Amino acid sequence: MNATTSQAIEPETEAPQAPDLFAKFAPLVKERDNLLAAGVRDPFAIVMDEVKSPTEAVIEGKDTILLGTYNYMGMTFDPDVIAAGKDALDKFGSGTTGSRVLNGTYQGHKACEEALEEFYDMDHAMVFSTGYQANLGIVSTLAGKGDYVILDADSHASIYDGCFLGNADIVRFRHNNVENLEKRLAKLPPEAGKLVVLEGVYSMLGDIAPLDQMVPIAKKYGAMVLVDEAHSMGFFGENGRGVAEAQGVIDQVDFIIGTFSKSVGTVGGFCVSNHPQTDFLRLVCRPYTFTASLPPSVVATATTSIRKLMYAGNKRAHLWENSKRLHQGLRDLGFKLATDEPESAILAVLLPDQEKAVLMWQALLEQGLYVNMARPPATPVGVYLLRCSLCAEHTSEQVEQILGMFEAAGKATGAI
């Protein structure tokens, strides 16, 4: 039969026994309702109506300075980048409608991988559809049953999810604690395969890892080392390769994971490596294989941006100036920051609880400044913060304006 009906079909069951699957979220729903009942805006439901530049948008009709976008190098409106994207859109269409291993690899995807190989001076590059998938895929595929993944307790969700997708045994060490890393490694069976997973910059507090100490220790115990440089590509190290380059240990790193959605200014993820069999991963890495590849316009913008980032020394210098000025200025105003010194382009302003964090966040928005509000479990236990990420395109005047907004909002909410 090939019948269709316009009448709703009623289920035959009596009173249902099974609970609503949403019931498990009840405590979170209640917490959120209580927060919003206090009259504050939802920090996780902001809509940008217009975006004028890497540092300015319009939110609910108000001109707003963006200080929470990870758009570190301000490449999103670069004229060359935009021209490359438009050209690829015209020549190759709006999407590939296919997996990288079937019909979804165009000349543009290969060109993008070549740009990455040059940028990192490494033999192999694999472009994924997002940075999340790059971690998910590489961690889950490299470490199999009987192997160990040794990761920092404060690792990004994509690294944890890579662990959960795979079959390896997962061992955590205390955040950025060199001694703790060695202690854990020393306890593992010497003959077992090991992958140590580190990040250059940890995105919640903006602190950097002591890779110069950790990478050699991992090597001492025979582990392969993966470093996620998502928040450091473009402005750490002489060539912008990340914290591993800046600290002189990039040659000992087996895999670097990165993203196009921060300094590169579009979306996508990648893995670069000198391992001769890297390309084989394309066939066994499920988050690479079983998803559609990036649209041609996206890889074209990424390629152009990556090539420009190789020679972005002046931008790097200005970004560091911005980070230093904002860090000093916020401290002078009396705010508590997560790091004593500016370690990256992320500055985290610590607040005592969720209510104070949201009030401060909202007061800043009313001033015309957008920052990220973050709370556990994205942050460690009891840490509520406003995360500021600077851009190389923030002018020195904008940084002073930002400080003025923090002063006004801080005084209005009693945060300072």
Place this chain on the structure above:
Amino acid sequence: MMTDRATTFASVKTLIEPFNAKGVELTENTTFAGDLEWDSLTVMDFVASIEDEFDIVITMNQQAEIETVGQLVDAVQELK
């Protein structure tokens, strides 16, 4: 004299206390998620302190199997 297991149990109890804000009574059958109401981040901090104290590694895979204080004491006994 305390048995080795009783000594471990006492040490585990001491390590739980800083995370036991509600002062829940700790027995063999006390559960971490249910009775102590720990979230995943608290579990993470606590497990790190157990690993450091006994100089052992409890993988996340093993942690998933441990629900009660008694099960944790057994795991520590086995691993140390």
